[in-house]
Amino acid sequence: MRTIDLRSDTVTLPTAAMRQAMCNAELGDDVFEEDPTTIRLEKMAAERMGKEAAMLVASGTMGNLVCVLSHCRRGDEVILGDRSHTFLYEAGGIAAMGGVHPHTIANQPDGTLRLEDIAGAIRADNVHFPRTRLVCLENTHNRCGGAALSPRYIEQVAALAHDHGLLLHLDGARVFNAAVALDVNVEELTRHVDSVSFCLSKGLSAPVGSLVCGSKEFIYEARRNRKALGGGMRQCGIIAAPGIEALEQMIERLAEDHDNARRLAEGIAEISGLLIEPERVQTNIVYFDVAGQTISAEQLVATLAHKGVKILQVGPARLRAVTHYGIGAEGIDLTLAALEQVTYR
Known part of the structure; x- marks a missing residue:
C-alpha cells in the first residue's frame, strides 16, 4: 500500500x-x-x-x-x-x-x-x-x-x-x-x-x-x-x-506544493465534520480542525494511518498537513478520499 x-x-x-x-x-x-x-x-x-x-x-x-x-x-x-x-x-x-x-x-x-x-x-x-x-x-x-x-x-x-x-x-x-x-x-x-x-x-x-x-x-x-x-x-x-x-x-517547484496545499484545503472545506479556512492557506502548510464529537483528532490520525495517509495532530482537535516534493495532485485526491471515508464512517 x-x-x-x-x-x-x-x-x-x-x-x-x-x-x-x-x-x-x-x-x-x-x-x-x-x-x-x-x-x-x-x-x-x-x-x-x-x-x-x-x-x-x-x-x-x-x-x-x-x-x-x-x-x-x-x-x-x-x-x-x-x-x-x-x-x-x-x-x-x-x-x-x-x-x-x-x-x-x-x-x-x-x-x-x-x-x-x-x-x-x-x-x-x-x-x-x-x-x-x-x-x-x-x-x-x-x-x-x-x-x-x-x-x-x-x-x-x-x-x-x-x-x-x-x-x-x-x-x-x-x-x-x-x-x-x-x-x-x-x-x-x-x-x-x-x-x-x-x-x-x-x-x-x-x-x-x-x-x-x-x-x-x-x-x-x-x-x-x-x-x-x-x-x-x-x-x-x-x-x-x-x-x-x-x-x-528545487526552489521554483515549491509553487507546486503551494498549489497542492490549496487543493487539499479546498477539498477539506467540502467535508462535513472538518473545519478549515482555505483562504488562509498561502504556502504548503494546512491546518484544520475536527468538529463535533463524531471522531476525535487522535482517532482520525490513527484511522488515516491504516489507510496509508499520515498527518500530524497538533492539538486536541487540531491537525496539520504539509505538502512537499514527492506528493502530487493524485496524492492529494487520495488523501481527500480517505478523509471523507473516515469522517463519514
Missing part, C-alpha cells in the same frame, strides 16, 4: 541528482575550512541571501541557536512570538545553552508581531531588567499556517529594532516558500535582517542541513558557537553537495 506522508516536509527524500552529487563531492576538512564543496555552498547561500558570509550547520534548530548565541550574551533578552518555532519547539535552547531570556509577545494570525507590541517589549535601561538585544521573526510561519511575511513588514521591524540599537534575526526555515508565494527574490526578504537561517531539508528536499548567513564578523562568531555546540563537521561536502543541488533545482 502506498503511503502518503503529509506530517511534514522534512520527510522528503533526496533526488537522484542529489544522491549522485553526494557520491561525486570533492571533500576536505571543514573545521579547517578546507572542504571545497561546503565552501561553494556557503558562498552560494550568502549570495542568495544578500549577505557577506554563510556557514553550514546540522539543522534549523542549531542554526537559530547559533544565531542567538552569536548576537547575545548571558542575561540578555530576545523578543519573539509566542507561537514561534524557536520558543515552542527548540528545547528551550536559547535559555538552556545561552542564558538568554525569551520575552514572548503575541503572534498575529498572519505570523506578524505588531510593531507596537515589539516597541512595548523593549526594556528600559534599568538594573532590574535584562537587556533587550534581539528581535526574532519567522518566515514562513509554521504555527500561523505557513503565512509569508512581506518584505515591507520585515523592513519595518528592522527599522524599529535598529532605531533602538537592537538586532534582527530571521528564522527562515521556509523562506524560499515565502519568496515563491510572494513572487519576490528571496533577498528582498532578508536584506534588512542581521542574520538569517534557512533549511535545506524541508521543501528543498536535501537530506540534512541548514545555512546561517550574515556579516563576516557575525559568521566568525557563529563558527565559534557552532564548535562549542559540537557542530563542527569534517568532510561535510557530502551534506553540502545535495544542498547545492537543492538551491539550483
Whole structure:
C-alpha cells in the first residue's frame, strides 16, 4: 500500500541528482575550512541571501541557536512570538545553552508581531531588567499556517529594532516558500535582517542541513558557537553537495506544493465534520480542525494511518498537513478520499 506522508516536509527524500552529487563531492576538512564543496555552498547561500558570509550547520534548530548565541550574551533578552518555532519547539535552547531570556509577545494570525507590541517589549535601561538585544521573526510561519511575511513588514521591524540599537534575526526555515508565494527574490526578504537561517531539508528536499548567513564578523562568531555546540563537521561536502543541488533545482517547484496545499484545503472545506479556512492557506502548510464529537483528532490520525495517509495532530482537535516534493495532485485526491471515508464512517 502506498503511503502518503503529509506530517511534514522534512520527510522528503533526496533526488537522484542529489544522491549522485553526494557520491561525486570533492571533500576536505571543514573545521579547517578546507572542504571545497561546503565552501561553494556557503558562498552560494550568502549570495542568495544578500549577505557577506554563510556557514553550514546540522539543522534549523542549531542554526537559530547559533544565531542567538552569536548576537547575545548571558542575561540578555530576545523578543519573539509566542507561537514561534524557536520558543515552542527548540528545547528551550536559547535559555538552556545561552542564558538568554525569551520575552514572548503575541503572534498575529498572519505570523506578524505588531510593531507596537515589539516597541512595548523593549526594556528600559534599568538594573532590574535584562537587556533587550534581539528581535526574532519567522518566515514562513509554521504555527500561523505557513503565512509569508512581506518584505515591507520585515523592513519595518528592522527599522524599529535598529532605531533602538537592537538586532534582527530571521528564522527562515521556509523562506524560499515565502519568496515563491510572494513572487519576490528571496533577498528582498532578508536584506534588512542581521542574520538569517534557512533549511535545506524541508521543501528543498536535501537530506540534512541548514545555512546561517550574515556579516563576516557575525559568521566568525557563529563558527565559534557552532564548535562549542559540537557542530563542527569534517568532510561535510557530502551534506553540502545535495544542498547545492537543492538551491539550483528545487526552489521554483515549491509553487507546486503551494498549489497542492490549496487543493487539499479546498477539498477539506467540502467535508462535513472538518473545519478549515482555505483562504488562509498561502504556502504548503494546512491546518484544520475536527468538529463535533463524531471522531476525535487522535482517532482520525490513527484511522488515516491504516489507510496509508499520515498527518500530524497538533492539538486536541487540531491537525496539520504539509505538502512537499514527492506528493502530487493524485496524492492529494487520495488523501481527500480517505478523509471523507473516515469522517463519514
